Amino acid sequence: xxxxxxxxxxxxxxxxxxxxxxxxxxxxxxxxxxxxxxxxxxxxxxxxxxxxxxxxxxxxxxxxxxxxxxxxxxxxxxxxxxxxxxxxxxxxxxxxxxxxxxxxxxxxxxxxxxxxxxxxxxxxxxxxxxxxxxxxxxxxxxxxxxxxxxxxxxxxxxxxxxxxxxxxxxxxxxxxxxxxxxxxxxxxxxxxxxxxxxxxxxxxxxxxxxxxxxxxxxxxxxxxxxxxxxxxxxxxxxxxxxxxxxxxxxxxxxxxxx
Amino acid sequence: xxxxxxxxxxxxxxxxxxxxxxxxxxxxxxxxxxxxxxxxxxxxxxxxxxxxxxxxxxxxxxxxxxxxxxxxxxxxxxxxxxxxxxxxxxxxxxxxxxxxxxxxxxxxxxxxxxxxxxxxxxxxxxxxxxxxxxxxxxxxxxxxxxxxxxxxxxxxxxxxxxxxxxxxxxxxxxxxxxxxxxxxxxxxxxxxxxxxxxxxxxxxxxxxxxxxxxxxxxxxxxxxxxxxxxxxxxxxxxxxxxxxxxxxxxxxxxxxxxxxxxxxxxxxxxxxx
Numbered sequence: 001x002x003x004x005x006x007x008x009x010x011x012x013x014x015x016x017x018x019x020x021x022x023x024x025x026x027x028x029x030x031x032x033x034x035x036x037x038x039x040x041x042x043x044x045x046x047x048x049x050x051x052x053x054x055x056x057x058x059x060x061x062x063x064x065x066x067x068x069x070x071x072x073x074x075x076x077x078x079x080x081x082x083x084x085x086x087x088x089x090x091x092x093x094x095x096x097x098x099x100x101x102x103x104x105x106x107x108x109x110x111x112x113x114x115x116x117x118x119x120x121x122x123x124x125x126x127x128x129x130x131x132x133x134x135x136x137x138x139x140x141x142x143x144x145x146x147x148x149x150x151x152x153x154x155x156x157x158x159x160x161x162x163x164x165x166x167x168x169x170x171x172x173x174x175x176x177x178x179x180x181x182x183x184x185x186x187x188x189x190x191x192x193x194x195x196x197x198x199x200x201x202x203x204x205x206x207x208x209x210x211x212x213x214x215x216x217x218x219x220x221x222x223x224x225x226x227x228x229x230x231x232x233x234x235x236x237x238x239x240x241x242x243x244x245x246x247x248x249x250x251x252x253x254x255x256x257x258x
Numbered sequence: 259x260x261x262x263x264x265x266x267x268x269x270x271x272x273x274x275x276x277x278x279x280x281x282x283x284x285x286x287x288x289x290x291x292x293x294x295x296x297x298x299x300x301x302x303x304x305x306x307x308x309x310x311x312x313x314x315x316x317x318x319x320x321x322x323x324x325x326x327x328x329x330x331x332x333x334x335x336x337x338x339x340x341x342x343x344x345x346x347x348x349x350x351x352x353x354x355x356x357x358x359x360x361x362x363x364x365x366x367x368x369x370x371x372x373x374x375x376x377x378x379x380x381x382x383x384x385x386x387x388x389x390x391x392x393x394x395x396x397x398x399x400x401x402x403x404x405x406x407x408x409x410x411x412x413x414x415x416x417x418x419x420x421x422x423x424x425x426x427x428x429x430x431x432x433x434x435x436x437x438x439x440x441x442x443x444x445x446x447x448x449x450x451x452x453x454x455x456x457x458x459x460x461x462x463x464x465x466x467x468x469x470x471x472x473x474x475x476x477x478x479x480x481x482x483x484x485x486x487x488x489x490x491x492x493x494x495x496x497x498x499x500x501x502x503x504x505x506x507x508x509x510x511x512x513x514x515x516x517x518x519x520x521x522x523x524x525x526x527x528x529x530x531x
Contacts, residue, residue, distance in 0.1 A: 059391055079399060086397035097392035099384075111396045113300055159396075 008032035009167060009199050010056050015065035017051055025051050026223045029065070038193050038200040040210045043220035044245065049203040050094075052220070053169050056201065057091055058082055087115050090160030090168040094175055096152040098144040104131070104155050105140040111163045130158040133195070134188060150181035157188065161196065168192070170202040174209045186212040207246050219245065281479045285409060288401045301407075308411035312373050316419055319372060323364050324423030325430035328356050332434035340439075348435050349446035350453030356427035357454055357462045363510055365423040366469035369416060370502035374477040377408055378498040381481025382491040390482065400482075409474040416470030417463045424462065461517050468513065472505040 010033035018024045025048045033039050033056075041049050054060035055067060058074055067075040074085055098107050108127045112118060118126070131137045134154040144152055153173060160168050173189060174182040186209040193200050193213075204210055210217055210231075217234045219227040219242055227234055227242045234246060243249075331352050339345045381404060384390050393400040435441045477498045484494030 057395055059395060079394070083397045083399075086395060089395075091392070091395035093388045093392055093395075095388055097388040099389055099392075100387070110398075114396065114398045 005032035005034050007035060009035040009070060010201070011066075011068040011071075012052070012056065013066040013068065015052075015055060015062045015067070017048075017055060017060070017062050021063075024223060026055075026062070029223060029225075031218070031225065033199065033201055034216060036197060036199055037215040038190070038202065038213050039216045039218065040202045040204060040214035041218050041220060042203075042205060042207070042210050042245070044205065047220045048223045049205075049220055050171055053171055053201065053203050057086070057089060057169055059091075087111070087163055088166045090163070090165040092153070092156050092160045092168065092170045092173055094172040096144070096149075096156040098152055098156055098159070100144050102143075103140070104136075104142050104144065104147070107144070107155060108159045108162050110159065115163060126162060127158075130162050131155075133161070133192075134158045148181075150177050150185065153177070153185055154188065157185075157192070161192065161198075164196065165198060167199040167201065170200065170204075172204055173202065174204060174206050182206060182209055183212070185209070189213050205245075207248070277483070278476075278479050281482065282475050284401055285405050285475060285478075288399065288406060289409070304403075304407045305410060308407045309415060311376070312369070312408075312411045313415035313419065316369060316372055316415075317422060320365050320368055320419045320423045321426040323368050324356070324361055324426035327360050327364055328352055328427035328429075328431035329434045331355060331360070332431045332439070336435070336439050345439065345441055346445040347449045348439075348441060349432070349448075349450035352431035352435065353428055353450040354453045354458065356431060357424050357458050359462075359510070361424040361427050362420045362462045362465040362469065363506060365420045365466065366416065366473065366506045367503065369412070369419065369470070370473050370477075370499060370506060373412065374473045374498050374502045375495050377474070377477035378481040378484070378495045379491055381478055382484035382494045385482060385484050386486060386491060405474075405478045405482075408478060409471065412470040412474035413467055414470075416473070417466030420463050420466040424459075457521060461513075465510065465513055468509050469506050472509055473502050476501045476505060 010031075012029060012031040015026050015029040016024055017026045017029075029048075029052070031052070041052060043049050051060060055062050055075070058067065058077070062075055065075070066073050069085055074082065077085070098104075099110070102110075105124065105127050108130055109123050112123045112126060116123070127140065128137055131140060134157055136151060136154055136158070139147060139151065139155070144155065147155065157173075170189060174185050177185060186206075189200060189202065190213050192198065200213065202210070202213055204213075214231055216230060217227070218225055219234065221241055226239055227237050229237075234242065237243060237246075332348065335348055335351055336345060339348055339351070381390070384404070390400045390404070393403055432443075432446060435446055436443050480494040480498035480501070484490045
């Protein structure tokens with residue numbers, strides 16, 4: 001049910017993934033990601049959203065199938081050959097995954113230290129710019145544990161965009177945040193998209209956030225795409241599973257949730 | 259049923275051993291062929307920090323261990339040697355044991371507990387909170403960034419810490435023997451010099467290189483492969499501790515066999531050479 005896209009930035013072709021070789025999380029899965037747009041992948045917990053994201057970033061390798069980035073196959077590359085590709089992508093982890101023993105400034109500067117030959121002054125200037133972009137320029141000398149969950153997500157976002165990547169992956173960016181912070185992060189992601197003209201791939205189960213961010217929404221269920229379109233198409237979908245998910249109303253289908 | 263269980267245990271052990279060997283090979287490959295990541299200043303800062311944590315902070319506990327074990331050995335051996343009229347020879351016994359076995363092995367045990375546990379817990383927590391994945395996602399090699407500084411610090415500092423443990427053992431043993439039991443000081447040191455050769459000192463210290471590598475590799479491997487949650491980190495720490503202990507004892511045994519063979523083949527010819 002996945003749409004075919006012209007000149008996609010990412011292509012997943014016939015991907016299968018299982019952790020025990022018996023139960024497949026994804027089986028013969030195909031997906032194209034549009035260049036320069038925000039694609040949001042939604043679906044219930046355990047449907048394979050995060051696995052799809054991690055396969056795209058090659059943090060997880062598929063059992064079979066191909067992952068293509070800008071038309072080049074990347075799932076079979078060694079870790080050292082993936083460095084150049086990973087420099088062109090940013091990843092916002094569900095937990096933020098900030099280095100808790102390092103300052104905010106070091107966290108945001110980490111990719112710059114690793115992949116550029118810029119001076120300390122230049123790096124700190126970039127760090128400040130990125131932190132200003134996420135509205136936390138005054139936290140440079142603080143440590144992640146001294147920040148709230150929402151602030152940590154914003155710092156992680158600043159780190160993900162510090163090398164000005166072509167693509168940013170967001171794994172449940174609003175999980176665990178209160179409604180106001182959820183809205184703030186969603187708007188921030190949408191703003192990043194406009195400002196930096198990047199391709200965003202977001203995994204979430206928060207529908208309000210998905211509507212704010214998405215140019216295109218894909219719904220997964222049990223490893224299959226059951227809906228693919230813009231926000232209005234998802235809202236008007238006649239598929240009962242899609243409807244119950246987007247409205248948050250389980251109706252009589254409680255066995256589906258449980 | 260029992261055969262099944264034994265079969266599973268053996269296959270789990272072999273899978274784990276294979277996985278550990280791959281990890282070790284990756285670490286050694288990274289040590290010699292890695293593309294330097296990050297500026298030198300930060301590489302040195304990371305190594306410096308590890309050396310401080312592993313070396314300087316372990317120094318008191320290692321020195322105390324060396325002193326107490328030699329003093330206890332002096333107390334235990336005096337009663338037996340005194341009855342045989344061989345108390346003067348205690349120096350050789352105490353210093354030989356300390357320099358050859360007790361100093362290096364107990365230093366390694368202390369480091370496995372103090373440093374190994376901390377390494378596993380730190381890396382395990384980083385694994386559970388996706389910080390290790392984040393390093394990969396940012397195009398860096400977690401082995402280069404996290405394991406190499408810890409391995410280098412352990413390998414370089416375990417022999418140095420062994421020297422301190424030996425030193426305190428020699429001092430502690432001599433204080434108890436000479437000042438507490440009144441053994442003739444000249445005889446004590448002469449018999450020590452007769453028994454403890456340069457070979458023993460070098461062998462004891464060089465054991466630290468192997469013990470240090472084993473502690474760092476096992477601890478980092480367990481941290482990188484720890485299970486989910488606080489329970490996973492705790493389990494990884496316990497396993498790292500036990501495995502390091504067993505590895506230290508096994509390596510010590512192998513070194514004893516190999517060194518004895520080398521010693522009997524070459525060292526006895528030193529007067530001829």
